[in-house]
Amino acid sequence: MIPALIVIIFIIFIALIRGLADSPELESRTYLRVPFRDKDKAKRRGAKWDPHAQQWFVPWNRDPGNFEEWIPKPLSAPKLTVELVPSTCWFSNVRSNVSVEDWRRLQQMTFRQAGDRCEICEGRGTRWPLECHEVWRYNDDTRAQVLERLIALCPWCHSVKHMGRSMIYGKEDTAFWHLSKVNRWSLEETKIYLKNQFQICEKRSAHSWKLDIRWLERHGIQVSQTDRNASTSSLVTPLNRQVPTQAKATQTE
């Protein structure tokens, strides 16, 4: 009799656990972005800790209005974006795939059209004022890597575009703070944005991409097939790296 009772209790216990796991409350849970210094305050108001998600959340029987200050707001549209190149894209550097003369011509045309200012922050570098950046669009439906245009950027905006490369050269702090400043984002918002971008890039790197460089052809630029085939790009996926937490006072090119 007693073993049968234990089995029944066990079955009920398992059913309860499953019921909780499948609970719609879990799916519609409002997670909070609580800074460490506010954790006790959030707890006092009734927030609960989800050890799996490693986040605080609003329990179903509490008013989310009491947790307004920690409910994540959607990021404002960025003026400056990071443009990470998937590791499987095999043509991502126009400069090394066209002749020196053609590159100079493209560069001068781009700078002139931009009025010799950075097209994003309107700044200019000190050692060299502007750099030419290739804008690629990635069509996730057709898996096409499309060269859209060239733009003039100051060295700081350019270091943000190539955040992976900036990390290799130890310039991630400068790039991080410039991204945050231009977009008027908080430290936390900037971190979230970067994390998302690296995740998107990691997903894209699992696929092959078709190359579309008709933009170059429209501007009369010849690209040799040999160079195309030889051109590969490297991807740094520093998701496991810490994003900087302290502002650097100076910026360097």
Ligand SMILES: [Zn+2]
């Ligand atoms: Zn700029």
